[in-house]
Amino acid sequence: MNVASTQPQVGQTAPDFTLPDVYGTRRSWREFRGKRALLYMWASW
């Protein structure tokens, strides 16, 4: 959370990550390679 200086900006490549979905299946940002995608970050609170 302390990486403000390195956060990806418009014009830069979006960083890869892997996280489990709500059913526990691991999904990766790589799955969207070659596609236009909207990454939406939210919380249930």
Next chain:
Amino acid sequence: MLSVAMDGGGVEKPRAFVEEFGVTFPTLVDASGLLSRLYGFHAVPNGVYVDEAGVIRFKLFTGFSIERTDAVAQLESLLATPLGNAPAAPAVAQQPFEIEVMLEQAAANGDDPALQLGLAEAYLQEGDNARAAEAFARSLELDSASANAAFGLGAALHRLGRTAAALDAWGRALRLEPDNFVIRKQIWRMKYPERFYPVIDYDWQQAQLAQEKAAEAQATV
């Protein structure tokens, strides 16, 4: 469309949302704040639009919503542009997390907090919460200013059923980053569940924030 819920408390709550609203796109759960660290944000909701080459073309942090007509207009105009020479989409590879490799790296560099943090996040994703807690704690030991390590430690402890210890760790994370709303709201979600269900009480949140900020200002005098 890929949605990521920044819920440190587990998958049940975001899963309930997904099922209630019949969400058709994948929804992932980021319990340890991995994306907060990658993108350097302290609050949600956030939107990032990426083109077919994997390049970020639009980014709106804190307050991204379909009701933001300016944001929607920008996204529509980006979507209206013809496809470029995008690289062919590769076959979807479910790459296993290479915990063994991370373990070797972490063992060889025992004093690297970032490696411990990566290992901890991998354990948490594997569901090995005990080892995740250990690695987050080790990372925090090595870098006592890391809110991310403290927040992740809280997520792992919470999953181990150690609620009080989880709240302690999240409290430490918040002291390190008082303006981080992902952390602050996670604490509220645990301590005051009645303010979040059946409806989220935003008036209460504002009053609570003002009260906590005043107390924090006192504490630092």
